[in-house]
Amino acid sequence: MYKREIRIIGIDDSPFKKFTKGNILIIGTIFRGGTLLDGVLTTKVGIDGNNSTSKLIEMINKSKFKVQLRCILLNGIALGGFNVIDIKELNRKTRIPVIVVIRKYPDFKKIEETLKKINKQHKYKLIQKAGPVEKVGKIYIQRKGVSLEKAKQILKLTCTRSLIPEPIRVAHLIAGGIITGESKGKA
């Protein structure tokens, strides 16, 4: 059983125009349990690029919060469009369990087709490598380094305000506010 005050990082990217180039801002919120924001980390990744895994590993490993972190929560398996995260590598290089939170069951066929169309079919392997998509309550997850039972406990502790864990909801609000001047919509 996890302590109520478990330290977790929730990660989301910022809004951007599809099919543009450049870097986008990534927000990591450090939470103590499901309500208390303890810190904010940031990095940048390339739109549709290949550096999201290394950028997240760097951001987390150099943080003063690192030693306390018990879980990394991702809002989907990619940042900045198709900059797909290798969650096995992220788990291995940080030694922190990773949970990918997914609102709707992914349309894998469509994702594969889109990746083929933009000549990035190799990225589909990373999505498959992330393991089965499991239903937990009304959302879905993929996970590395943590049992389904423990992942459920973490979601129960952090989904305090909506279907989505609070660290991801808040990362989404911050990212939107910074880029557009006012945060919008749901994580």
Next chain:
Amino acid sequence: MYKREIRIIGIDDSPFKKFTKGNILIIGTIFRGGTLLDGVLTTKVGIDGNNSTSKLIEMINKSKFKVQLRCILLNGIALGGFNVIDIKELNRKTRIPVIVVIRKYPDFKKIEETLKKINKQHKYKLIQKAGPVEKVGKIYIQRKGVSLEKAKQILKLTCTRSLIPEPIRVAHLIAGGIITGESKGKA
């Protein structure tokens, strides 16, 4: 008596090097009561400039959260060094009560001397115009458009995690994280 779910905006600026020029990022966090972040607003003001009042009025008045806001909480009376806020004007143009939160009792003599030294003594009037500095618990406030009694209620509802109201504490964490990559220290 205010409702526990009262909507409040907390405002803080981001770290910058003293005596540099340019604009700095301002973060506004919209809170429901003392724990729930509902939204994030941003704007920019000039370091040691004169536009903080107009920029805050614009940021707040164009926000979708505006109609619900019951209080503006400021972390000190200036943003970006000596870009002093005219809280009477801020209150008049937004029609929202304003509370300036101050950690330590200000050294007014030193402030006046510094403003003279940098040839900005006219700004001292704005600080005087903001009214008396009142002690509330372990911190100090200045206020416009709200009674001392009601200001105390708002502080009681929002100082849930530290001496400083939660909307300001979180605005400070976000501003630090965005600018330096990792948030540091207290608001």
